[in-house]
Amino acid sequence: MIRNDQIVEGEPSNLSASIVATLKEQIIHWHYPPEHRLTEVELCKTFNVSRSPVREALRVLATDGFVKKLPNRGYVVRQHNIHEIEELYEVRVALELYAVECLARRGPLNENDKEDLVKLKRTWTDLLNGSSKKAEELARLDTQFHETLAHAAGNKTLLRHLRTINERLMLFRMIDFDKVDRAKSTCHQHLKILKCITAKDTPGARAAMQQNIDEGRNNVHTAIKDALARAYSMKT
Amino acid sequence: MIRNDQIVEGEPSNLSASIVATLKEQIIHWHYPPEHRLTEVELCKTFNVSRSPVREALRVLATDGFVKKLPNRGYVVRQHNIHEIEELYEVRVALELYAVECLARRGPLNENDKEDLVKLKRTWTDLLNGSSKKAEELARLDTQFHETLAHAAGNKTLLRHLRTINERLMLFRMIDFDKVDRAKSTCHQHLKILKCITAKDTPGARAAMQQNIDEGRNNVHTAIKDALARAYSMKT
DNA sequence: GTAGACCGAATTGTATACAATTTGTAGAGT
DNA sequence: ACTCTACAAATTGTATACAATTCGGTCTAC
Numbered sequence: 329m330i331r332n333d334q335i336v337e338g339e340p341s342n343l344s345a346s347i348v349a350t351l352k353e354q355i356i357h358w359h360y361p362p363e364h365r366l367t368e369v370e371l372c373k374t375f376n377v378s379r380s381p382v383r384e385a386l387r388v389l390a391t392d393g394f395v396k397k398l399p400n401r402g403y404v405v406r407q408h409n410i411h412e413i414e415e416l417y418e419v420r421v422a423l424e425l426y427a428v429e430c431l432a433r434r435g436p437l438n439e440n441d442k443e444d445l446v447k448l449k450r451t452w453t454d455l456l457n458g459s460s461k462k463a464e465e466l467a468r469l470d471t472q473f474h475e476t477l478a479h480a481a482g483n484k485t486l487l488r489h490l491r492t493i494n495e496r497l498m499l500f501r502m503i504d505f506d507k508v509d510r511a512k513s514t515c516h517q518h519l520k521i522l523k524c525i526t527a528k529d530t531p532g533a534r535a536a537m538q539q540n541i542d543e544g545r546n547n548v549h550t551a552i553k554d555a556l557a558r559a560y561s562m563k564t
Numbered sequence: 565m566i567r568n569d570q571i572v573e574g575e576p577s578n579l580s581a582s583i584v585a586t587l588k589e590q591i592i593h594w595h596y597p598p599e600h601r602l603t604e605v606e607l608c609k610t611f612n613v614s615r616s617p618v619r620e621a622l623r624v625l626a627t628d629g630f631v632k633k634l635p636n637r638g639y640v641v642r643q644h645n646i647h648e649i650e651e652l653y654e655v656r657v658a659l660e661l662y663a664v665e666c667l668a669r670r671g672p673l674n675e676n677d678k679e680d681l682v683k684l685k686r687t688w689t690d691l692l693n694g695s696s697k698k699a700e701e702l703a704r705l706d707t708q709f710h711e712t713l714a715h716a717a718g719n720k721t722l723l724r725h726l727r728t729i730n731e732r733l734m735l736f737r738m739i740d741f742d743k744v745d746r747a748k749s750t751c752h753q754h755l756k757i758l759k760c761i762t763a764k765d766t767p768g769a770r771a772a773m774q775q776n777i778d779e780g781r782n783n784v785h786t787a788i789k790d791a792l793a794r795a796y797s798m799k800t
Numbered sequence: 801g802t803a804g805a806c807c808g809a810a811t812t813g814t815a816t817a818c819a820a821t822t823t824g825t826a827g828a829g830t
Numbered sequence: 831a832c833t834c835t836a837c838a839a840a841t842t843g844t845a846t847a848c849a850a851t852t853c854g855g856t857c858t859a860c
Contacts, residue, residue: 380843381845391624399578401851401853485654489729603841
């Protein structure tokens with residue numbers, strides 16, 4: 329159920345925006361199997377709203393790549409096959425390597441970002457020293473780490489693109505983080521990246537980031553087959 | 565005026581999509597000054613349609629970054645300041661360097677793409693040997709060159725992101741190409757890139773691409789001040 | 801029994817009507 | 831003259847109504 333009081337402060341009544349957020353969340357959490365048809369009236373009923381905001385939301389989700397538009401036949405949840413995951417990871421590598429390279433070369437642009445990096449260091453050191461978290465929380469922290477770096481690099485446009493990539497990858501990272509606790513390894517890698525940045529070791533930072541992303545990619549790869557199988561069994 | 569018969573084949577009656585395309589085109593060609601307010605009813609009148617497709621179009625344009633949404637106050641054409649251009653170019657560099665690196669390392673993925681590269685070579689050789697074109701045509705060919713490379717690299721997601729970046733940059737490249745004929749230099753650079761790719765010279769390809777983009781960036785930079793000044797004079 | 805035409809339910813595409821919010825302005829009060 | 835309030839116009843947000851298209855099934859012709 330969508331309600332106006334769910335909406336973030338400063339953004340007044342806007343059903344469309346909250347529908348976008350909710351559907352994204354649901355798709356990421358595999359609430360719908362791939363290729364599942366999203367009918368307007370059905371969404372209207374579940375969200376208790378009229379078709380106007382639903383239609384606008386679907387159009388936005390389509391441009392973001394979460395659903396696919398069939399001409400005159402509505403929308404379906406997009407099928408993310410293994411090849412597409414690979415593509416998403418490649419784009420992510422391209423963007424994040426660039427971001428971390430900038431960051432290592434010229435440092436964070438302002439004091440706020442410098443503080444953010446210190447906070448990150450504390451967070452991941454704490455995690456390394458035993459404070460355990462739930463899988464979903466870990467996935468969130470991991471995403472936050474990478475996005476904070478991109479933000480500190482000072483390029484809002486790059487951050488925006490990275491966000492849409494990561495949102496779509498979240499589809500599979502949820503599965504991965506759900507199955508295995510890889511906290512230790514992730515902590516070490518993140519701390520290594522931060523160390524290289526503060527040491528202005530550009531190639532080191534790039535290498536550490538590449539390793540971090542590659543490991544995540546491999547983990548997701550092994551998790552994907554199960555996920556797709558599960559999704560298939562749901563569809564039938 | 566928007567009409568259904570303007571629509572591309574295979575995409576049946578869809579006013580919203582054609583409004584998106586038309587508005588994008590208009591914004592890129594500086595039909596509206598930055599921060600110009602886009603009222604729904606006004607767009608309805610100029611396009612001779614109702615508010616539904618206009619609203620959906622505006623939402624899409626907002627997620628693509630062409631217009632900015634003010635809560636409960638409609639939309640305005642986004643102001644692209646110099647800093648944002650710089651950001652767009654940085655993302656473009658990150659993506660295109662990655663693409664050209666893949667291409668130089670492992671070559672085009674299939675025969676079609678290999679053909680495309682040959683066609684590109686012919687096109688730019690012809691241009692170098694005198695066949696002159698209008699500024700707008702040149703800009704189009706240049707964009708096509710870069711997008712063909714990304715396509716040949718075989719990553720559709722990367723291509724999609726590159727497209728949205730390039731579309732927004734087109735705002736300023738139009739101005740630049742309009743003022744000076746830089747065909748010769750561009751030709752040489754593009755041919756150099758192609759040569760490095762076929763020679764599997766990865767660092768060479770990266771360097772040539774970096775040089776090509778940097779030159780474009782510099783040209784645009786020098787052109788921007790005039791553009792902004794002109795836009796300002798339009799606004800007042 | 802099969803192919804093809806035709807009809808109707810379901811669904812999307814578009815237009816309009818109504819509600820809620822914002823903003824500018826006129827007017828009263830100080 | 832200045833500020834604050836209240837109201838009206840304009841504009842967005844939402845809901846509903848109508849048109850056009852698609853798709854499945856049935857019925858007929860062969």
